Amino acid sequence: MNLTRDRLNTIGWGMALTICAALTLGLTFRVNAVKSEVRLAERRIVALKQEKLFLETEFETRANQQQLKAFNDVDFGYEAPTAAQYLESERQLAAYGKARSPDAPSPIRVASAQGLEVPQMVSPLTGQFMSDAVAAEVPAQGARKPLKAGDLRDRLSAVPARKAAAD
Amino acid sequence: MLASAHAPAGPRFAGHVNTVISAGRVELVDVRQRALGEARLRALWILGLFAAIALVALARLVHLGIGEQLRRGDAIASAPRRGDIVDRNGVPLARAFPAYSLWFNPKAMGEGSALVKTPAEVAAALLRIFPDENYDRLVARLASGKPGYLRRRILPEDANRIHALGEPALEFPREAERYYPQGSMAAHVLGYVDSFGHGQVGMEAVFDKQLSERATRGTPAVLAIDARVQGALEDELFTGMKRSEAKGAAGIIMDADTGEVLALASLPSFNPNALRPGDISQKADHSQANIFNRATNQTYELGSVFKPITMAAAIDSGVVTDLSKRYQSNRPLTIDGRQIHDSHSFGATLNIPEALIHSSNVVTGQVADQLGAARLKATMQALAFNERPYIELPARGRPQWPRGDKNGVWSRVTTITASYGHGFSITPLHLATAYAALVNGGMWRPATLQKVAPDHVAQGRRIWQASTSARMRQLLRSIVEVGTGRSANAPGFRVGGKTGTAEQWDGNTHSYRKDLNVTTFAAAFPMDHPRYVVIVTLDSPKAVSATSFQRTAAWNAAPVVGKVIPRIGPLLGVMPDAARDIDITDIAPLIGDGEGE
Numbered sequence: 001m002n003l004t005r006d007r008l009n010t011i012g013w014g015m016a017l018t019i020c021a022a023l024t025l026g027l028t029f030r031v032n033a034v035k036s037e038v039r040l041a042e043r044r045i046v047a048l049k050q051e052k053l054f055l056e057t058e059f060e061t062r063a064n065q066q067q068l069k070a071f072n073d074v075d076f077g078y079e080a081p082t083a084a085q086y087l088e089s090e091r092q093l094a095a096y097g098k099a100r101s102p103d104a105p106s107p108i109r110v111a112s113a114q115g116l117e118v119p120q121m122v123s124p125l126t127g128q129f130m131s132d133a134v135a136a137e138v139p140a141q142g143a144r145k146p147l148k149a150g151d152l153r154d155r156l157s158a159v160p161a162r163k164a165a166a167d
Numbered sequence: 168m169l170a171s172a173h174a175p176a177g178p179r180f181a182g183h184v185n186t187v188i189s190a191g192r193v194e195l196v197d198v199r200q201r202a203l204g205e206a207r208l209r210a211l212w213i214l215g216l217f218a219a220i221a222l223v224a225l226a227r228l229v230h231l232g233i234g235e236q237l238r239r240g241d242a243i244a245s246a247p248r249r250g251d252i253v254d255r256n257g258v259p260l261a262r263a264f265p266a267y268s269l270w271f272n273p274k275a276m277g278e279g280s281a282l283v284k285t286p287a288e289v290a291a292a293l294l295r296i297f298p299d300e301n302y303d304r305l306v307a308r309l310a311s312g313k314p315g316y317l318r319r320r321i322l323p324e325d326a327n328r329i330h331a332l333g334e335p336a337l338e339f340p341r342e343a344e345r346y347y348p349q350g351s352m353a354a355h356v357l358g359y360v361d362s363f364g365h366g367q368v369g370m371e372a373v374f375d376k377q378l379s380e381r382a383t384r385g386t387p388a389v390l391a392i393d394a395r396v397q398g399a400l401e402d403e404l405f406t407g408m409k410r411s412e413a414k415g416a417a418g419i420i421m422d423a424d425t426g427e428v429l430a431l432a433s434l435p436s437f438n439p440n441a442l443r444p445g446d447i448s449q450k451a452d453h454s455q456a457n458i459f460n461r462a463t464n465q466t467y468e469l470g471s472v473f474k475p476i477t478m479a480a481a482i483d484s485g486v487v488t489d490l491s492k493r494y495q496s497n498r499p500l501t502i503d504g505r506q507i508h509d510s511h512s513f514g515a516t517l518n519i520p521e522a523l524i525h526s527s528n529v530v531t532g533q534v535a536d537q538l539g540a541a542r543l544k545a546t547m548q549a550l551a552f553n554e555r556p557y558i559e560l561p562a563r564g565r566p567q568w569p570r571g572d573k574n575g576v577w578s579r580v581t582t583i584t585a586s587y588g589h590g591f592s593i594t595p596l597h598l599a600t601a602y603a604a605l606v607n608g609g610m611w612r613p614a615t616l617q618k619v620a621p622d623h624v625a626q627g628r629r630i631w632q633a634s635t636s637a638r639m640r641q642l643l644r645s646i647v648e649v650g651t652g653r654s655a656n657a658p659g660f661r662v663g664g665k666t667g668t669a670e671q672w673d674g675n676t677h678s679y680r681k682d683l684n685v686t687t688f689a690a691a692f693p694m695d696h697p698r699y700v701v702i703v704t705l706d707s708p709k710a711v712s713a714t715s716f717q718r719t720a721a722w723n724a725a726p727v728v729g730k731v732i733p734r735i736g737p738l739l740g741v742m743p744d745a746a747r748d749i750d751i752t753d754i755a756p757l758i759g760d761g762e763g764e
Contacts, residue, residue, distance in 0.1 A: 028228050
């Protein structure tokens, strides 16, 4: 069999064509597969949207204004806040810091806790006094020390150790 | 092989042998050739067929690949069958919702008993799920053995609970229904959708085309209504109506500058999810049905709330230039043999602010007499009191307008009666638009239920000068501060307004009945820069202990406004501020204390 240059050329072109066709076909399959996935995803989106609509509407119905009002009337009895409960601007806030005018009534003083012994804190878990823990948390005087990574680790590891000691 | 064996014999000899032997051979070769040809042909056919199938498959694949582009989004754009209606903040008020229905199918279990348990037990179980159902009706329906709807528009959670009852006869087919998540809220604004899928009564009817056309139903219709404000108004209006044992009530909250209606309520109301026979009346007197809109369709003689409008017309036209001028007030006004009284005497004389604060018919009548029929009538026409109200709703009442003589000129009596709100009747919505013009600087704009963009506000027409409007704001504020509207004075909200108690005309006795009133409070707030108008009307309130045995607006309508404003003000961006108010120092010296109606 004579493999002339022409024939080789033809075979080469044929093979190139075949390979291209095969690749195109493969690509078409791939594209269609992806499209099919997209379609399925879209269907799922629609289904989820429907479900969302369902839940949203159910929520809105159960939390509609009349239901909430009935709920408030029976359980809470909240009322619209009065003018005294609003602060509209910084100016209004600053007005609270103004010096008292000469004829203004003397301000109300709240009871002072000075001189009273503050009851010790009790752990809600163990029922024991928390003097140790509180002492560990709050330095005796002055500001807190700045925390370091080591402190935190020690403090966290200290809890089971104490618990073990108590046991 | 054959060819090589004969070759030495030469062509001639060979030809001879060939002719002898070939008779059978040629035939054989022929057969073989034919068979081969046939087989080849068949193979070609099959190959062709396969190629064709492959081609078709390929073409289909490619087509699918391209065609999918077109079909894409089909599912996504599965637009609702009817567009949603939302409020100005996007809260859905009406939506297309595939709700469940509760269908009773007695044949579900074949022959024999339709239910597993007794009808009474099933009815009791259903009653636990739907407390508003009628037990006897349910038992009767379940025992009858006839298929039919037990209930429509039920929620998925309720459907689950019914499913848990384990009754195969209770089915819940899903149906594309119109659903109103807020129940009866804004029912008169929304209306309902009938069984043919057409909107009725409210904005469902107005937007019917837009909501049902394929091209437009994807985008929801936006109303000017604010669901929170609407809810607050309905709450307080309902409480006020129950407190005073009124027959009905109407309320409107409107943006004074744009005419947008933020809330519009009419009581008694209906639930568009479940219309009942009493909601839609088949009788001629449809004003008895719950579906009847008292805010836009019912006309009332609104009474004293009209006095500020008369005063504004008098101030604007220069008839009243001096507010301190005093008018006699201890004698009834006698015009052409008819007497005009006040509820009680307020002393010998009153000036203009006092006349409004005490709501004196006698003084208002004198001012109107000076103003003249033509100017009062022109003002009322400019306020569109002689036309149906301007709003999208189909239910718009036609006002009763005094005809006058054959040239249309009003008599003195007609003019004076009209000056304090009698002798003509308008809807509460007319009043709302008039009060908006009264306080917003004098511009009248039509009311609208559609949200208005700030650059698309209706141009409106000027009724009063801005200075008149400013003066009226002072007067309205003083009525609430020291006059009949004190119970509407929500602290910090700078409310201004006017009470109105009108007697209703009795067609049987042809007279006004003192014990049958329409009470109205027309208000605006905040008076230093009015942004919202609030109208509350009660139809036939009674004098009961809750209203201190009083029947006037000061005791039943004004407190409703006083409760509504603190609830809606902060929602609408009006913060209460006790340190701020409209400056009324120039009219304050003119005001004494007193009572009026």
